Amino acid sequence: MPELPEVETLRRYLEQTSLHQKINGFTTEDPKRQLALPPEELHEEIMGRQMVSTTRIGKHLLVALDNGKVISLHFGMTGDLHYYRIPEDAPRFERATFYFDSGFKLAFVDSRKFGRIGLWDSEEAYIKAKALGPDALEISADVLQKGLQKRKSPIKPVLLDQKLLAGIGNWLVDEILYQAGIHPETIAGELTSSQLQNLVNAMQEVLKTAIDKEAVYRELPATFLIHAREWDTSPHPEENTHKHCYRCQTEILKTTVGGRATYFCPSCQVK
Numbered sequence: 584m585p586e587l588p589e590v591e592t593l594r595r596y597l598e599q600t601s602l603h604q605k606i607n608g609f610t611t612e613d614p615k616r617q618l619a620l621p622p623e624e625l626h627e628e629i630m631g632r633q634m635v636s637t638t639r640i641g642k643h644l645l646v647a648l649d650n651g652k653v654i655s656l657h658f659g660m661t662g663d664l665h666y667y668r669i670p671e672d673a674p675r676f677e678r679a680t681f682y683f684d685s686g687f688k689l690a691f692v693d694s695r696k697f698g699r700i701g702l703w704d705s706e707e708a709y710i711k712a713k714a715l716g717p718d719a720l721e722i723s724a725d726v727l728q729k730g731l732q733k734r735k736s737p738i739k740p741v742l743l744d745q746k747l748l749a750g751i752g753n754w755l756v757d758e759i760l761y762q763a764g765i766h767p768e769t770i771a772g773e774l775t776s777s778q779l780q781n782l783v784n785a786m787q788e789v790l791k792t793a794i795d796k797e798a799v800y801r802e803l804p805a806t807f808l809i810h811a812r813e814w815d816t817s818p819h820p821e822e823n824t825h826k827h828c829y830r831c832q833t834e835i836l837k838t839t840v841g842g843r844a845t846y847f848c849p850s851c852q853v854k
């Protein structure tokens with residue numbers, strides 16, 4: 584599933600390819616599925632307009648038009664973007680296409696079809712409709728502390744709540760808690776101020792590192808827990824050399840917290 588680092592990579596891709604060109608066409612394969620509004624309505628608002636800027640909030644990409652309207656792109660399980668000119672370069676699973684007067688096209692690619700395109704009066708209208716909290720890359724320790732202080736649930740599911748902060752998915756939360764040295768079942772409201780600061784620092788560090796690697800996870804540093812996650816999908820799990828904690832060599836454990844598969848180091852992340 585495209586998470587914050589993937590969506591940030593897609594945001595930069597769209598910025599580098601598609602801004603400041605007149606939109607002179609738009610098609611969708613299955614408007615009922617891919618669009619959050621009737622196709623005629625979208626058409627009317629975007630024809631002749633230009634994309635002028637982008638914002639990412641969590642896993643959501645917003646593209647502002649020169650008439651003030653905002654296109655929302657949500658990438659579902661498998662969404663992607665592809666910018667191209669000649670038909671030979673058209674991607675597989677192209678579900679929707681913006682046509683520009685330069686002759687180039689921006690394709691919304693989505694093999695599993697859970698992605699959605701919408702149109703909004705403003706960024707604020709979208710954030711309100713989706714009840715999104717602040718972006719995980721932007722949130723401060725103070726704001727996070729206010730969000731956590733009354734929560735009596737384990738920290739892991741709380742951090743997955745997109746109303747508290749937007750953009751953290753399952754592997755990311757495990758990685759952040761591992762880097763911060765916090766057990767995933769620690770009660771959210773009981774984190775000390777130094778744990779909170781570690782959490783915010785780890786969140787920044789993990790997200791920025793993943794964005795720097797353009798979300799190519801095999802290129803993440805060896806100090807990352809993500810490399811230990813792969814053992815249950817590897818055809819030869821016994822050959823995976825990363826199943827021990829990089830720091831202390833303790834065996835990484837897999838458990839379930841808040842109904843989600845959870846990996847952690849029992850000696851670096853003490854309850």
Ligand SMILES: [Zn+2]
Nearest residue numbers: 828831848851
């Ligand atoms: Zn460890």
